[in-house]
Amino acid sequence: MANLKDIRKRISSVKSTQQITKAMQMVAAAKLKKAQDNVVQARPYAAKMSEVLASLAVRVKPEKHPLLQRRDEKKIELVVIASDRGLCGGFNTNVMKMADSFLQEKSGGECEVVLSVVGRKARDYYRRRDWEFQTEELNPGMVDFQWAEKISRDLIDRYVEKEIDAVYVAYTEFKSAMTQEVIVKRLLPLEPKPLAEDEIPVEYIYEPSEDALLADILPRYVYTQVFRMLLESVASEHGSRMTAMDSATNNAIEMTAKLTLLYNRARQAAITTELMEIVSGAEALN
């Protein structure tokens, strides 16, 4: 039978862990709310942007702009978006798993893959595996558009210089607080969403010219995409952490209950033994 003092110690340690996980859960919930709002707020802009691009793209030939040109994928870049911090359940592991299987699949053939990482966890993971990075980024604390722009500009430059032939991004799409899905999506070359069948392309008057507008709008569309991916990833991170901390708290509660039961049993057994000793001692005197 376990020592009473040991059990007491374990109970108090589990309880303090529970307090921590509970606090982390609440913090994650608050941050999730904020991150979720950001995702929702960014949607009208992103949706409208792809609409404008789609209607613009049906009337220009892909040769007109390098970001629309497809090339044979001889060298591609994969951007892995993970988080800076751990303790968020399977969030980082899932991204890495997906990225790994993508790397395996692509690097099998004649295709060379280079890597860029966002988030400390992704950096550490691939550093341990001796990968070299094109770029590495840590979350500056708040996802802002400038950050997305900086990341995208880098990618666009390398793409336009034909250093790389395509860019893929592994990130986590936020479905709800409970469900997130890791996906690998091609960022470059751009593939404007085709118009729906019943949609008739609108004949616009352009100011300035079509080409100038396209050259301006395409990079901006890439920024928007990256911005959205970052926002989704951050929301997913908090969602995942909240869920993980919730189950950790529940486990701690369960554990405390079990240990308390164990403790009471042990205490009772000790009392019984003591009584037995007294009784048998008294009997021996008679």
Next chain:
Amino acid sequence: MDSDKIRLEIATPYRQVLDVEVDEVIAPGEEGQFGVLPGHTPFLSTITVGELIYRQGNQLRYVAVAHGYAEVEYHRVTVLLDAAELPEEIDVDRAEAARRRAEGRLAELSQEDHDFYDALAALDRAMNRLHVVRTRTPNYKG
């Protein structure tokens, strides 16, 4: 929808700024200011730093805008911008600080620097915000 109205939507990457029914829109296009009345022919233009005006009845309202695009359809104007603020949302102190910072940078940089134009653009945006808040806030004291 009322056929002699325009639905004006203004969105930035961070949020939807406006979604209202209006009678007229005047926007600062890169190649000059343009006005849109209901039934305007489809039109796509870049927008530059300036002041977007919209009219509801006899009421004129103003929005400080930065670089972006406007898509005009017969009864709809969608404006996608890097930044947009209503006069009451503008943080005067912040804009003032941004102006001073940009001026400081401009004084140090020469015209050959790439950053020079970034600073110039920043100054432009700050001045625009200040202009809009000063001229368009009723009873502005500052």
